[in-house]
Amino acid sequence: MKVQLVKVHGSGNTFYLYEALYDDKLDFVNMAKQLCDPSINGGADGLLLVLPSDIADAKMRVINADGSEASMCGNGLRCVARHVCEKLEVDEALIETMHACLAVKKEAPIFEQLPTYSVEISPISFELSSLPMFLEDKLELHHERIPAFSEEIPFTAVSVPNPHLIGIVDKKYIENTSHQQQLAAFLNSDNDYCPDGVNVSYVLPISNNEIFVRTYERGVGFTNACGTAMTASALISIMENIVSDNLITVYNPGGFVQCSVTQYNDKWTLALIGNATIVGYYDIEYIGNKIEFINCVMSEEQVQYDKCNIFAENKLISITK
Ligand SMILES: N[C@H](CCC[C@H](N)C(=O)O)C(=O)O
Numbered sequence: 001m002k003v004q005l006v007k008v009h010g011s012g013n014t015f016y017l018y019e020a021l022y023d024d025k026l027d028f029v030n031m032a033k034q035l036c037d038p039s040i041n042g043g044a045d046g047l048l049l050v051l052p053s054d055i056a057d058a059k060m061r062v063i064n065a066d067g068s069e070a071s072m073c074g075n076g077l078r079c080v081a082r083h084v085c086e087k088l089e090v091d092e093a094l095i096e097t098m099h100a101c102l103a104v105k106k107e108a109p110i111f112e113q114l115p116t117y118s119v120e121i122s123p124i125s126f127e128l129s130s131l132p133m134f135l136e137d138k139l140e141l142h143h144e145r146i147p148a149f150s151e152e153i154p155f156t157a158v159s160v161p162n163p164h165l166i167g168i169v170d171k172k173y174i175e176n177t178s179h180q181q182q183l184a185a186f187l188n189s190d191n192d193y194c195p196d197g198v199n200v201s202y203v204l205p206i207s208n209n210e211i212f213v214r215t216y217e218r219g220v221g222f223t224n225a226c227g228t229a230m231t232a233s234a235l236i237s238i239m240e241n242i243v244s245d246n247l248i249t250v251y252n253p254g255g256f257v258q259c260s261v262t263q264y265n266d267k268w269t270l271a272l273i274g275n276a277t278i279v280g281y282y283d284i285e286y287i288g289n290k291i292e293f294i295n296c297v298m299s300e301e302q303v304q305y306d307k308c309n310i311f312a313e314n315k316l317i318s319i320t321k
Pocket residue numbers: 013045062064069070071072073074075076162163199217218219220225226227228229
């Protein structure tokens with residue numbers, strides 16, 4: 001069976017996007033694992049499925065590189081938003097996700113002429129049971145030290161709605177990722193705290209409206225960026241008075257995004273704004289359960305994005321000097 005895929009990324013978090021006519025009989029788990037193999041065309045962090053929806057303009061499903069399915073993907077949703085808006089020739093749309101229909105919108109470029117979209121990040125819960133995470137005598141975890149995780153780093157647990165553990169750290173934990181690697185690998189293996197795993201992010205405060213976030217993603221490992229994690233990190237940074245502005249620039253190893261965090265009547269509203277870049281168009285042949293790449297046409301957009309990435313890298317150098 002011949003399949004057409006688009007390789008896309010949001011802030012360097014790279015995916016294959018496949019528009020399926022319906023919940024195909026294709027084995028998406030097997031497809032994702034093969035497509036994300038780093039030895040083939042540089043791999044990817046996951047597979048985005050764009051499907052018809054009865055309640056929205058389209059439906060998005062997210063399969064991680066290890067074949068696990070996630071309830072949400074912020075960087076991926078921006079890429080799906082662009083795909084759907086350009087197909088329907090609109091600037092705004094509604095995308096059905098596992099737990100909510102989310103508003104998406106074409107925005108003015110975040111950097112030079114970069115195609116930019118905003119996506120709603122919702123629902124949000126601080127209940128440990130929503131991740132799930134199990135901690136003795138706790139129903140929530142707010143900016144607290146858990147000795148089993150770290151004696152130094154205060155962590156917050158939040159679902160948006162995929163699960164996140166957010167630590168506010170000083171520079172040494174950004175320069176050396178071994179602590180984060182060890183903790184995240186433990187919490188994403190057989191353990192008593194997070195039976196379904198968890199995305200683990202370390203956040204370095206920069207200014208009253210800038211943070212740096214590095215994420216070890218559940219089902220993937222370290223990625224250039226994790227959209228839901230960056231938005232959750234912006235939320236925690238506001239709640240803990242680490243930043244004071246409602247529009248936060250979040251730098252990451254793959255570039256930068258902006259996160260809008262507003263509160264009304266005790267309800268938080270989150271939006272993630274950033275690029276939706278097309279890397280290339282791929283034709284594959286799906287023979288039995290084996291994927292063969294037939295053809296690939298690279299897009300010119302990556303050149304444009306590289307300039308954005310250099311801007312972010314220079315900022316990171318200035319921060320961690
Ligand atoms: N690995 C995540 C899903 C992808 C999220 C990330 N790529 C984003 O941009 O939010 C999880 O299993 O919850």
